[in-house]
Amino acid sequence: MLMEKIERTFIEEEMEQSYINYAMSVIRGRAIPDVRDGLKPVQRRILYGIHELGLTPGKPHKKAARIVGEVMGKFHPHGNEAIYEAMVNMAQSFSYRYPLVDGQGNFGSIDGDSPAAMRYTEARLAPVATEFLRELGEKTVDWMPNFDDSLEEPIVLPARVPNLLMNGAWGISVGMTTQIPSHNLGELINGTIYLMDNPHASLKEIMAHIPGPDFATGGLIMGREGIEEMYRTGHGKFTVRGKAT
Numbered sequence: 442m443l444m445e446k447i448e449r450t451f452i453e454e455e456m457e458q459s460y461i462n463y464a465m466s467v468i469r470g471r472a473i474p475d476v477r478d479g480l481k482p483v484q485r486r487i488l489y490g491i492h493e494l495g496l497t498p499g500k501p502h503k504k505a506a507r508i509v510g511e512v513m514g515k516f517h518p519h520g521n522e523a524i525y526e527a528m529v530n531m532a533q534s535f536s537y538r539y540p541l542v543d544g545q546g547n548f549g550s551i552d553g554d555s556p557a558a559m560r561y562t563e564a565r566l567a568p569v570a571t572e573f574l575r576e577l578g579e580k581t582v583d584w585m586p587n588f589d590d591s592l593e594e595p596i597v598l599p600a601r602v603p604n605l606l607m608n609g610a611w612g613i614s615v616g617m618t619t620q621i622p623s624h625n626l627g628e629l630i631n632g633t634i635y636l637m638d639n640p641h642a643s644l645k646e647i648m649a650h651i652p653g654p655d656f657a658t659g660g661l662i663m664g665r666e667g668i669e670e671m672y673r674t675g676h677g678k679f680t681v682r683g684k685a686t
Contacts, residue, residue: 460615463615464614464615464616464617472612472613472614472615472617473610473612473614473617473619474605474610474612474619475597476605477597477600478573478597478598478599478600478604478605479600479603479604479605479606479607479608479610480597480598480604481527481612482517483512483517483519483523483524483527484527484531484541485595485597485598486512486516486517486594487508487512487517487524487527487528487531487542488531488541488542488566488570488573488574488598489516489574489594489595489598490508490511490512490515490516491508491511491542491564491565491566491570492566492574492577493511493515494507494508494511496508496564496565496566497565497566497571498543498565498566498567498568498571500565501565502543502545502563502564502565503563503564503565504559504560504562504563505525505528505544505546505559505560505562505563505564506559506560508528508564509521509524509525509528509559512524515587515591515592515594516587516588516592516594517588518588521559525559528542528564529544529548529549529556529562532544532548532564532567533548533549534657535550535551535657535658536657537608537623537657538607538608538609538623538624538625538655538656538657539567539569539607539608539623539626540567540569541566541567541569541570541573541608542564542565542566542567542570543564543565543566543567543568544562544563544564545562545563545564546561546562546563547561547562548562551658569602569626572600572601572602573598573599573600573601573602573604574598574599575599575601576599576601577595577598577599579599581599582595582596582597582598582599583595583596583597584596602626602629603629603633605621606621606623606624606629607623607624607626607629608623609621609622609623609624609654622654622656623654623655623656623657624651624653624654624655625651625655628650628651628652628655629651631650631651632647632650632651635647635650644669644672644673647672648668648669648672652668653665653668654668656681658683659683659684660681660682660683660684661681661682661683661684662679662680662681662682663679663680663681663682664679664680666679667679667680
């Protein structure tokens, strides 16, 4: 026998709660990177999919279409073009300070040239990406079922590098946006070690080790006030000047 249950509620309350649920779903599921590994879900699934194919830095590259199919069929059924675009982005040295994918073929240019179709390009993990996956089998992170409950995937990757600051992050979501610049990995490590030894260190002391962002495209940051404001409050702006030759 079917049981019918009717709950009375105010439409304002229901719309408010539904909007919050929708916003959180978008934030966690697509738009904003996770602070623990600095990755959005599609980026995390691409790295995990390449890892599952055994495409480590010492192995031959594999067709990008094969990788996209692996990721879409097992972990991210949201369209092959979106997956390929994210993978291309992770392979571009002008987009990522430390590329996580080692691409072979035409992956676009800084001048805006489009990458070749996925049937022509090839890819494998970049060396630094192995530091995201090295400890996967050591019960370092929690796992969750994939979209059809046929497999499991890691909720986050056990990254051994501070990727959120190393490569930066950007995303636009429902009522929320973030844009974190990239930094030099050596400076981040030095700053992290100093902060571990001196947990009450001041911003000035930390900035002696991490003086500011380090962009993939280079450039000169004009002035330090915006950098200090960004580190102090989470909001700031500064001017980057390029050099023409």
